[in-house]
Amino acid sequence: MSKIVIALGGNALQADPKDISAESQRVTAQRTAKPIVDLIEEGHQVIIAHGNGPQVGQIVATYEGAAAVNPKLPVMPFPECGAMSQGYIGYHLQQAIREEMRKRGIEKHIASVVTQVVVDKNDPGFKNPTKPVGSFYTEEEAKKLMEEKGYVMKEDAGRGYRRVVASPEPIDVVEAPIVKTLVDAGHIVITVGGGGVPVIDEGNGVLKGVPAVIDKDLASEKIAEILDADYLIILTAVEKVAINFNTPQQKELDQMTIEEALKYIDEGHFAPGSMLPKVKAAIKFAGSKPGRKTLITSLEKAKEGIEGKTGTMIVP
Ligand SMILES: Nc1ncnc2c1ncn2[C@@H]1O[C@H](COP(=O)(O)OP(=O)(O)O)[C@@H](O)[C@H]1O
Ligand SMILES: NC(=O)OP(=O)(O)O
Numbered sequence: 001m002s003k004i005v006i007a008l009g010g011n012a013l014q015a016d017p018k019d020i021s022a023e024s025q026r027v028t029a030q031r032t033a034k035p036i037v038d039l040i041e042e043g044h045q046v047i048i049a050h051g052n053g054p055q056v057g058q059i060v061a062t063y064e065g066a067a068a069v070n071p072k073l074p075v076m077p078f079p080e081c082g083a084m085s086q087g088y089i090g091y092h093l094q095q096a097i098r099e100e101m102r103k104r105g106i107e108k109h110i111a112s113v114v115t116q117v118v119v120d121k122n123d124p125g126f127k128n129p130t131k132p133v134g135s136f137y138t139e140e141e142a143k144k145l146m147e148e149k150g151y152v153m154k155e156d157a158g159r160g161y162r163r164v165v166a167s168p169e170p171i172d173v174v175e176a177p178i179v180k181t182l183v184d185a186g187h188i189v190i191t192v193g194g195g196g197v198p199v200i201d202e203g204n205g206v207l208k209g210v211p212a213v214i215d216k217d218l219a220s221e222k223i224a225e226i227l228d229a230d231y232l233i234i235l236t237a238v239e240k241v242a243i244n245f246n247t248p249q250q251k252e253l254d255q256m257t258i259e260e261a262l263k264y265i266d267e268g269h270f271a272p273g274s275m276l277p278k279v280k281a282a283i284k285f286a287g288s289k290p291g292r293k294t295l296i297t298s299l300e301k302a303k304e305g306i307e308g309k310t311g312t313m314i315v316p
Helices: 022-041 053-069 078-103 139-149 176-184 216-226 258-266 275-288 299-306
Strands: 003-008 045-050 110-112 116-118 131-137 153-155 161-165 188-190 197-201 207-209 231-236 255-257 293-298 312-315
Touching: 003 022, 003 216, 003 299, 022 045, 022 078, 022 299, 045 078, 045 176, 045 216, 053 078, 053 131, 053 161, 078 110, 078 188, 078 197, 078 207, 116 207, 131 139, 139 153, 139 161, 176 188, 176 216, 216 231, 216 275, 231 275, 231 299, 255 258, 258 275, 258 312, 275 293, 275 312, 293 299
Parallel strands: 003 045, 003 231, 045 188, 110 188, 116 197, 231 293, 255 312
Antiparallel strands: 131 161, 153 161, 197 207, 293 312
C-alpha cells in the first residue's frame, strides 16, 4: 500500500472546456471518481488535489457581471472566489467518489478541507501574471477585455486567449496538521484545491488572502512532501510526457531522471503554464527524499501507471 497524492487536471473536472456548467462538471466528476476509487480499492491511501483555473475565473466573472447590472451586489474579492471554487469542486468530487465507493462496498469517509497556502508577499510572480483562469477567448475578444476591464490576457498553449493572474510559489499549507490527522485516521481528503487559497503572513502571524492562483501541481507537491507521500500522481489529458511535443519528432517518455528532466526544460520541451509546472513539481518531489516518485499520466491510466505499465515516471 502506498500513500498517493493525486493532482487532478482540468479534464478531470470539465471534459468539454466549452461547457462550464455545473451539470457538466458534476457528470465529469462521476467519470473521474472511477480511476481514483480503483486506487482506493487496491488499498492505497489517497489524498486528492485539483485545479480551479476555469472555475475561479467563472466565479469572478459572474460576480463582476452581476455587479455591473446591480450596483447593490458587491464585487467578490479574488481569494474569496478561490475559496468558493474549492467548495464547489470539492462538493462534486465528494459526491462522486462517495457514490463510487458506496457502489463498490468501500466503507470510507471523504471530505474537502478549505485549504490556505502561504506565499511570499515579495514573490516575483506578483509582478508577472502567468496563471490562466476562466474561459478561452478569441484574440479580438481578448483585446476588448484588456481595454474594458484592464485584464492581462495571454495566449494559452495554442488553445485561445485567457485572462492571466499572479501565480506565486507555495511555501506552506496552513491546514496541513488537520489534513494529516484525517489521512492518518484512514479518511479520504480533498485538499489544496486550486493550489489552495493564497495567503501572506502580514508579519505577526496574521494571514491575509491575496488575489492570485497558486499552481495546483506545485501545491500538490508541497502537501505530498508534508504528508510524506510515496507518490505524487499528476493526472492530465496526456498519457505520457513528450519531448518535441506536437512535432513530427514527438517522442513519448516512459521515464525521466531528474537530470534528464532538467535538460529537457533547458531545451524548452515543456510549455509554460501547461506541462512545465508539472515537470517542475515532479522534479521537486522525486528529489525531496529517497524513494519518492512522481508519475504523470492521464486520468484513465492512473491504475496502470502506478503498476508501472504506462505514464511517465520521474525518478531521482
Ligand atoms: N512536452 C509535452 N508533453 C506532453 N504534453 C504537453 C507537453 N507540452 C505541453 N503539453 C500539453 O500540456 C497539457 C497539460 O497541461 P494543462 O492542460 O494545462 O494541464 P491540466 O491537466 O493540469 O489542466 C497536455 O494535455 C498537453 O496538451
Ligand atoms: N490552480 C490551478 O493550477 O488550476 P488549473 O490546474 O485549473 O490551471
